[in-house]
Amino acid sequence: xxxxxxxxxxxxxxxxxxxxxxxxxxxxxxxxxxxxxxxxxxxxxxxxxxxxxxxxxxxxxxxxxxxxxxxxxxxxxxxxxxxxxxxxxxxxxxxxxxxxxxxxxxxxxxxxxxxxxxxxxxxxxxxxxxxxxxxxxxxxxxxxxxxxxxxxxxxxxxxxxxxxxxxxxxxxxxxxxxxxxxxxxxxxxxxxxx
Ligand SMILES: Nc1ncnc2c1ncn2[C@@H]1O[C@H](COP(=O)(O)OP(=O)(O)O)[C@@H](O)[C@H]1O
Ligand SMILES: [Mg+2]
Numbered sequence: 013x014x015x016x017x018x019x020x021x022x023x024x025x026x027x028x029x030x031x032x033x034x035x036x037x038x039x040x041x042x043x044x045x046x047x048x049x050x051x052x053x054x055x056x057x058x059x060x061x062x063x064x065x066x067x068x069x070x071x072x073x074x075x076x077x078x079x080x081x082x083x084x085x086x087x088x089x090x091x092x093x094x095x096x097x098x099x100x101x102x103x104x105x106x107x108x109x110x111x112x113x114x115x116x117x118x119x120x121x122x123x124x125x126x127x128x129x130x131x132x133x134x135x136x137x138x139x140x141x142x143x144x145x146x147x148x149x150x151x152x153x154x155x156x157x158x159x160x161x162x163x164x165x166x167x168x169x170x171x172x173x174x175x176x177x178x179x180x181x182x183x184x185x186x187x188x189x190x191x192x193x194x195x196x197x198x199x200x201x202x203x204x205x206x
Contacts, residue, residue: 033068033181034076036105036113043080044103047088056091059102066107067180071158079154079162082147083117083174089140090121090171112160113178120171124164132164151176 044058051058069076084101091099097120104116124132131137133152138145155162160178167173 031070031072033070034073035068036066036076036115036178037062039073039076040080040103040105040115043077043084046081047084051088054092055099056088057098057100059100061102061104063105063107066105066113067110067182069113069158069178070181071178072154075154075158079151079176080115080117082151083176086147087117087119087121087174090119090123094121107180108177110180112180115176115178116173118167118171118173120167123166123170123172129164133162 040060040062044060084103087101091101100120102116102118104114104118106114106116108114125139128137128139133148134145135149136145137149152162155176155178158178160176162174162176164172164174
């Protein structure tokens with residue numbers, strides 16, 4: 013592998029996907045921009061509660077985008093299912109004492125069926141007639157490969173809150189701790205090339 017160019021933040025590489033340092037706020041804004049056209053004309057309010065400053069996180073740009081896209085997508089789908097009530101998506105980021113970065117997505121949708129909440133991240137679990145049930149499973153796989161955690165809890169008075177916690181990674185650290193991919197063994201890994 014050639015050395016990274018001067019000034020580049022490239023620091024580690026898995027197959028052809030390059031691990032870099034990212035600001036979660038910037039990732040969020042990049043992804044939300046791509047939803048502008050889709051949400052035009054819909055009565056869905058987007059609230060941003062972004063931390064003023066966040067330590068960087070290390071990982072794959074495309075995979076982080078995929079996590080945020082899947083969560084926003086699933087939040088929008090939940091909001092489209094309710095009529096005549098406040099339809100709001102709130103994106104929050106928070107610095108947890110410089111040690112980790114929290115990304116939360118809260119929606120005012122119907123919330124997660126309590127009978128399903130412990131299986132919501134399982135692959136092929138879907139309540140949608142045309143759902144495949146892979147979005148959240150992929151999110152969990154990506155977050156855990158980046159040594160993070162993803163969870164969901166009920167919002168009040170209704171809706172749900174997805175929470176992603178990623179370890180902060182100092183730009184001065186010479187060793188990054190992104191988990192290496194295992195050999196493909198499940199359909200998800202094969203499809204996504206993890
Ligand atoms: N924001 C949400 N509010 C309520 N239920 C949700 C939300 N996000 C996901 N779910 C539930 O989790 C299931 C799995 O979601 P996902 O893995 O994205 O697969 P799919 O979108 O194909 O159904 C959904 O079918 C839905 O029942
Ligand atoms: Mg989905």
